[in-house]
Amino acid sequence: MTHARINSGWIASSLCALLFAGCIPAVPPDLISQIENIDQDLIALGAPQTAPEEYADFARQWAALKIRAQAADDLIRWPWESSDFEQQLRTLHTEGDKTVARLTDRQAEQRRTAEATLSRLEQRFQSLTSHVSSFGGHLVLGDKPAQTDLLLRQARTYFNDKHYSRSLHTAEQANRALHIQESALTNELKRYADHEQISRWQKIAAHTVEWSRTHRSTAILVSKADRKLTLYKNGRKMLSYPVRLGFNGIRNKQFQGDGATPEGRYRVTGMRGKGETQFYRALVLDYPNAEDRRRFHLAKRTGKIAPTTAIGGDIEIHGAENELMAQTLGCIMLDNPHMSELFSLVETGTPVTIVGATTEHNTIAQLLTGLRDHHEPPSL
Amino acid sequence: MGIRTTAAFIILVSLIATGCTKPPSEQLEAAEQAVKEAQQSGANLYAPEEYAKLEGSLAAMKKEAAEQDGKFGLFKDYGKAEQLAASTSTDAARVKTEAAQKKEETRTAALQAQQVAQEAVSSTLQLVAKAPVGKDRAAIEAIKNDAEALKSSLAQVQTALDKEDYPAAQAQAKAIDEKSRSVSSEIQNALAKVHRGKSSPSSKK
Numbered sequence: 001m002t003h004a005r006i007n008s009g010w011i012a013s014s015l016c017a018l019l020f021a022g023c024i025p026a027v028p029p030d031l032i033s034q035i036e037n038i039d040q041d042l043i044a045l046g047a048p049q050t051a052p053e054e055y056a057d058f059a060r061q062w063a064a065l066k067i068r069a070q071a072a073d074d075l076i077r078w079p080w081e082s083s084d085f086e087q088q089l090r091t092l093h094t095e096g097d098k099t100v101a102r103l104t105d106r107q108a109e110q111r112r113t114a115e116a117t118l119s120r121l122e123q124r125f126q127s128l129t130s131h132v133s134s135f136g137g138h139l140v141l142g143d144k145p146a147q148t149d150l151l152l153r154q155a156r157t158y159f160n161d162k163h164y165s166r167s168l169h170t171a172e173q174a175n176r177a178l179h180i181q182e183s184a185l186t187n188e189l190k191r192y193a194d195h196e197q198i199s200r201w202q203k204i205a206a207h208t209v210e211w212s213r214t215h216r217s218t219a220i221l222v223s224k225a226d227r228k229l230t231l232y233k234n235g236r237k238m239l240s241y242p243v244r245l246g247f248n249g250i251r252n253k254q255f256q257g258d259g260a261t262p263e264g265r266y267r268v269t270g271m272r273g274k275g276e277t278q279f280y281r282a283l284v285l286d287y288p289n290a291e292d293r294r295r296f297h298l299a300k301r302t303g304k305i306a307p308t309t310a311i312g313g314d315i316e317i318h319g320a321e322n323e324l325m326a327q328t329l330g331c332i333m334l335d336n337p338h339m340s341e342l343f344s345l346v347e348t349g350t351p352v353t354i355v356g357a358t359t360e361h362n363t364i365a366q367l368l369t370g371l372r373d374h375h376e377p378p379s380l
Numbered sequence: 381m382g383i384r385t386t387a388a389f390i391i392l393v394s395l396i397a398t399g400c401t402k403p404p405s406e407q408l409e410a411a412e413q414a415v416k417e418a419q420q421s422g423a424n425l426y427a428p429e430e431y432a433k434l435e436g437s438l439a440a441m442k443k444e445a446a447e448q449d450g451k452f453g454l455f456k457d458y459g460k461a462e463q464l465a466a467s468t469s470t471d472a473a474r475v476k477t478e479a480a481q482k483k484e485e486t487r488t489a490a491l492q493a494q495q496v497a498q499e500a501v502s503s504t505l506q507l508v509a510k511a512p513v514g515k516d517r518a519a520i521e522a523i524k525n526d527a528e529a530l531k532s533s534l535a536q537v538q539t540a541l542d543k544e545d546y547p548a549a550q551a552q553a554k555a556i557d558e559k560s561r562s563v564s565s566e567i568q569n570a571l572a573k574v575h576r577g578k579s580s581p582s583s584k585k
Contacts, residue, residue: 039433043428043429043432043433044429046428047432048428048431048432048435048436049428049432055432055436056435056436056439058436059432059433059435059436059437059439059440060436060439060440060443061440062436062440063436063437063439063440063441063464064440064443064444064460067460067463067464138523138525139521139525141525142525143525143526143528143529143532145525145526146525146526146529146530146533146559146563147529147533149555149559150529150530150533150552150555150556150559151555153554153555153558153559154551154552154554154555157551157554157555158551163547166547170551247521248521259521327521
């Protein structure tokens with residue numbers, strides 16, 4: 001009898017244990033932690049900022065369900081028993097997953113756009129800087145290149161910190177700065193692509209060559225755009241050398257200290273040999289000539305230059321005091337072996353014509369065409 | 381008797397309809413105010429993840445309260461809304477403190493970056509000032525503009541600091557520091573070139 005009671009107790013206990021073992025928690029813990037992860041992912045993706053409505057909807061549902069989950073933490077149910085609460089959690093999980101996927105795609109797209117925009121701008125800026133340096137036009141742009149550079153560096157910092165939206169915004173500012181820089185350059189250099197101006201330069205260049213032919217003598221022609229000095233004898237091209245100009249040499253000289261190299265028709269008025277110049281050998285030019293003075297006084301009268309400004313002088317074709325120096329204060333500088341050769345072939349009175357360019361396809365005109373072709377207008 | 385019974389019935393029905401449970405307006409407002417204060421302390425900028433959660437909780441609280449508002453009398457239960465309001469208020473206070481701390485850290489970092497940038501620009505300007513004044517001047521003339529641009533851009537960092545946009549101030553200061561170093565290096569190269577030649581007297585040009 002006692003034995004039978006023990007047996008029935010044991011059976012009851014086993015049955016209860018079996019029944020409880022067959023039960024499952026009313027709130028699946030895995031599901032809760034998965035939704036928690038989705039929430040973290042959404043926040044990491046910046047959903048509150050980039051998809052505020054979608055995130056608010058998710059967060060609202062999640063906050064409400066979480067309270068229910070906490071309340072039902074220790075509840076269990078039969079596996080076959082349907083749970084409306086679990087269904088709601090699963091729906092939220094599915095929706096959240098979809099939002100994460102959508103935002104991941106969106107962020108990847110934003111990253112790609114930012115990277116492409118930034119790389120394109122950096123490339124454009126590098127290309128412009130290198131072209132401008134190649135013809136010594138850096139000074140023409142003032143502090144604009146530095147400002148553009150700073151903006152691009154900022155945009156790159158934001159990009160590296162994964163702030164793609166801010167990176168794009170700063171990149172757009174850099175694009176505007178670059179646009180201003182390109183416009184300033186185009187405006188400053190347009191004379192190098194101006195048909196009428198080039199015709200005038202070609203005319204005085206032809207006149208110099210013709211003078212050399214008719215006087216059976218030497219004449220010098222300097223093209224600033226091509227940075228080239230050509231020596232003519234009897235109207236025929238004799239020698240050609242690369243030259244370095246003033247630090248602002250791409251401009252026409254206006255006043256003392258502007259670093260520009262003058263344009264016009266000059267003559268060699270003095271020859272400084274060994275020991276007479278600090279620049280190896282030098283041919284002194286008659287800058288300022290009558291035309292330079294006329295322009296200078298007009299600029300003063302019209303207020304384009306300050307009344308106290310001087311016209312300057314001592315413009316020479318000279319050798320290099322220091323071979324590493326890339327620019328002059330407004331003169332035309334040759335390598336010493338070339339200067340030596342040139343010095344031996346010319347004499348006082350030799351005409352020297354300095355022009356912006358001799359052809360319409362000069363280096364600067366090509367740069368301007370390139371700028372026009374690759375122009376990328378800033379967004380409004 | 382009939383009138384009394386009718387009046388009692390009307391009162392009873394009104395009580396059931398309006399319910400004895402009142403919405404926890406004070407707690408809800410307090411929670412809303414706490415989130416607002418967290419936002420004002422810069423939580424959306426300096427603790428964006430935590431702040432986003434706060435906004436989510438706040439939205440859930442409002443939704444819950446609105447749902448209960450719409451229910452019929454005795455069926456109203458603001459328990460969940462109260463619970464949400466309490467947790468939102470507590471979290472908001474914590475986020476506010478954290479954001480203030482993070483903001484201070486970011487401010488300190490931005491000020492440090494500003495100082496580094498100022499020192500770099502100052503060093504660049506000193507190099508420019510050291511440059512020769514004669515014929516050799518041409519070598520550095522072209523990069524003087526960069527140094528001037530750097531000097532004026534320091535003001536932008538200060539503007540960002542004044543606006544309490546510390547991440548922007550930091551990014552700007554970093555860019556200025558990098559650019560200053562690059563310009564200094566250019567100047568040093570130029571000076572090295574001109575110093576290799578003999579010094580020249582100033583000449584009219």
